[in-house]
Amino acid sequence: MGAKPLGRAANRGQIGKGNTEVATATPAEIKIGPTHEEHPGFWRSYVFSVDHKVIGKQYLGLSLFMALIGGAAAYLIRWQLAWPETYVPGWGYVEPQQYNAIITMHGTIMIFFVAMPFVLGAFGNYLIPLMVGADDMAFPRLNMMSFWTLAAGSTVLIASFFVPAGPASGGWTAYAPLSARPIYTGVTWGQNLWIVAVAIEFASFLMGGINFLTTALNLRAPGMTLWRLPMLVWMELIAAVLFLLSVGPLIAGSFMLLLDRVAGTGFFVPDKGGDPLLWQHLFWFFGHPEVYVVGLPGFGIMMEIIPVFSRKPLYGYKTIVWGSLAAGVLSFVVWAHHMFVSGMDPRLATPFSITTILISVPFAIMVFSMLATLWGGRIELTTPMLFAVGGLATFIIGGVTGIFLGSAGLDVYLHGTYFVVAHFHYTLMPMVFFGGFAGLYYWFPKMFGRMMNETLGKVHFFFTFICFNCVFIPLFMAGVAGNPRRIYELSSYDFLKPAQHLHVIATIATLGLLAGQVPFVINFFMSMWKGREAGRNPWLANTLEWCTDSPPPHGNFSEPVMVYRDPYEYGNPDAPKDWMAQNEPPAEPAPQPQAGGLRLKGTGTV
Amino acid sequence: METLLESAATRAHYIAIWRWLVFFVFAALAITLLPLPKIVSLALVFGIALIKAAMVMRDYMHLKSEKLIIHAIALIPILLFIGLMLTLIPDIALHR
Amino acid sequence: MLSWLPQNISTFGGDVDHLFRIIYYITGVWFVAAELLLLYFLVRYHKSRRAKSVYVRGNGAQSAWVLVPVLVVLVLDLSIDKVGGEVWNRIKIDLPPAGDVVHITGKQFNWEFTYPGPDGKFGTADDQTIENELHVPAGTVVRFELTSNDVIHSFFIPTLRLKQDAMPGRRIKGWFEATQPGTYEIACAELCGFGHYSMHGVLTVHSAQDYRKWVQSRWGAPQTAAK
Amino acid sequence: MNATAHAAVRAVNDDAFKEIAPGRIALWWFLASEIMVFGGFITCYVLFRYAHGGWEDAARHVNWRLGALNTLVLLTSSLTMILAHYSVKAGDRQGVKTFLGLTIALGLTFLIIKGVEYHAEFAEGFTPLSGLFWSFYFLMTGLHGLHLLAGIVINTSLLVMALRGTIWARGDRVELGGLYWHFVDVVWIFLFPLLYLT
16 A cells, blocks of 8 residues: 555554554654645545545445346346246346345345445445544544455455356345255355355444444534434444344354355254254344344434424434334344244244334334424425435335234234335335435535536436335235245246236336436436535535535544534524524623523523 | 552452452362252352453453443343343244 | 235134234324325425424423324234234144144145045054145144255245245144135245245145045045044 | 633533543444354354253363363463553553563463364364264354454564554553453353353
8 A cells, every 4th residue: 555654544543453553653643633644645545545435435336336236136036027937138038046046136235235335334434423523433444444344245245146056045034954055055155155245244344333333422522412413323323233232143143054054064954953943033133133224324314304404403302312222122122023934932923023013113203203393394395305205205104014014913924925025125215225315415415515416316206206116015915915025937826827917017117216216327427527516515404514615625624613502403593594503603692691591501401 | 540559459459350260260160070960060150150251351351440331332232142042942942 | 905815715814814904904094194294294384385494393292292193003003912912822822623634844846745544643654645735624623734854945825824934853833724615826935945936736625525535535445534 | 612602512521432432432342242243152052052962972072171271371361461451551561561472372372272172172083063062162162262363463463562662652552452352261261161061
């Protein structure tokens, strides 16, 4: 990386690595504060950058690139389901084994390599330091490492497409023993690389999560109390904690699974004394909190955007925080609802069913609070707002259908059908893609200094919204008709023949959904170069990222930030204008003591 | 920050803790050699392991002077995996 | 949505459908209410109709606007839990006394149904194993023991509203009672390899008379089988 | 910036997190994730052991004498590690070097003894494929060994810093390295009875 002078990054506390470089640090260099690197050079600025904003954009690029692969996989799956064994334009015929591999990779890529880098990696990295008023992440070089670790994981996963016998085909859940022995699928190195790639991804987000937590807890600007954190920061924090606490057993499990495959141990192989059900428990002990790991940040984005475009404070800030903390706690005691008919002890089902259905309570808090925020507002339907409320509208479907599946008695019938597929797409798509796109349209001006085109943005939204619903509403019906998921050719069952046309509708809508992303791509690149200049605060928003330049300089804030109030002070009748930035000091001369007291009371207690 | 006298006491305290740890190792070994019922010997051995771990964490990892939040960070995962273990007993340990 | 449910031919299938309907209508009301409210707010409070927003923070007493509906959600949740728990217990926990017993084994990519034969005992010479064809009498409780030879499969008969994974290394007990004679499809609902989609069997529900005939045609013995 | 506003900011700024050094809180989060990883292994091991009788026979073949010796070695290394941290605080530069060196030496001793054990077990024909007990034994001790190796690498880099005299500006590094080292010790405290004494 050349003999560049060590930036302030190297001088900050960092665990494990980098001890020798610090050897050159003198105490005078250790002070915190923006010490701009003079000429960092191409590699240090854009590739191995330690600036959280560059890293955030790198995550964004990686996730959108992986989304292309995941989307292509969706295209192949849908085509095969609608018009089985026909020639898929751009690919060829899909074989049964290939089909299984494609669904496996679609799930793996979308969850681990799109959703997580998108809502956690990109938005978390870009926004947490800006929103809490820090000049960078707590451990910038660890941050760089976590991105490049993820990039390595993505490379390994993509490499698995090209090994002999093809990529993993045991489903994204990799249920043992199908995944534990090569003979069952015929896949050899593909599955091994899958395990390695996912394990690397876990390591990457562990590093990232620790960075998020430390940054948001320790590097907050003066006055930025926990109860003044923007909701997105809260959600990223909860997501990081959930990930950190849930992934350990699955890391252990993936070591064991890998050994089963390559060394021939029998942890999950019944005839060697192992137990396949244990893998499912380990997987879902992680898998369910993981849903909230990728889901909550999307909610956070919506909660940032809805107040701004309603010009109203977020309704019930503390209630939401407590609600999402409760959702986080509950997410650790619901995992077995994925396994009601797996052959686990049936007496476990009812307790897990109760906790699962109870989780609708905290989510109801969040949804109702967002609705209540809209009430009485002055709503402006910009593109980010459209994506936010559109995401909310679709999430409601995902939420209520969760009740069907959480009820053990009904899950006996619906488990493993397209009802499940439609349900989790209805929860994850609103939170990851609707939330993510909302965030992208909203923070694009901050990231690139230019506005995105509103017309193209609205075209993108309506295409996405309408097509998305047309894909998955029919799949609910197919699920009710008893259509099992992961079936290569539906016509092999007579009872599915009436449902075939539902799949045709879904596939045509999928084509529309994919085509609907073209305006976004055009808009993204056009606006980056030719968009209208954004200025510091185009949306008149309160949170700290809007009080610095767009894009923010290295070190984020040219002068130290102080925080005086809550993040969502819109439409306050006491204020001269309808917004009050978090860092805007209270009016200088407090004319009457009472008035000053009132102001302090209004801002100091939340 | 610390006076010389205090730090000498700290050092002696670290060594005293180490003596206890060594003693507990031998105690655990002695228990396994005694003709105790299996369940009693298991309880004693793991009780000793818990005490040893608690001593290391409290004194060597400075938990005794840490803030509540650090205690929570250390304790929550322990409770979580023990909860996981207990929940899985009917399914994995007793299913036959 | 509800019209997509396939025909129901089992004694507990009606309970499942009933549970489906209860949840469908409860959540349906909430869903419609929430979406209408959202739409109404977007239109009613659009900036073209409003000069200024109302300043409410939703803390303290105001949070009742959120917490009261949430409380209603909680009550409804618990009532769904109650009904759902009863259905679950009936299907998976309280196994009724056995009528006929059959052993079901999943393997890549077939279902094997093993009958004990006229002596009613497994492991004797008159056991018969039939691939992909399950024959049962109507109106009789059929107990099964489900296992797998290789990977996880899932024994799924949509018309019975019955699904149970077949787990290698475990013998999972279950039951059903079919009510209507006819032939119905058996599916595999858990990804089990490249032939997963083709792993289907046929359930034939006979009337009591026909079942006796079928037993005679298989075993040739005059006495009733599997008692 | 006016004085009242300043005071108002200061007044609401007293929360617990900021008083903990970032490095320490981050390391504890890391340890929390490590607890879950080892907790996962221990969970699986305990459940399987409970499910299958007959592991006692396999467990009799591990060498509890060497295991106990290793426990003593590791506990002593924890003492030398904490004394290194103490020496940093007391400003005893020679002490830091001595105790870090001792810790590294004890860590290596542990690995060597572990290697002797593995060798003997392989010679007797016990490999990770000789049944689930042995799979768990080699997996868990092997992973613990890797963690210890990482600790040795960290301590070596600390020692190099101490020898170059650059550690004094970053004294908290010894504490952080020590936290990790003690954690690896704590893991062993549980692995020892789990694998050797039951």
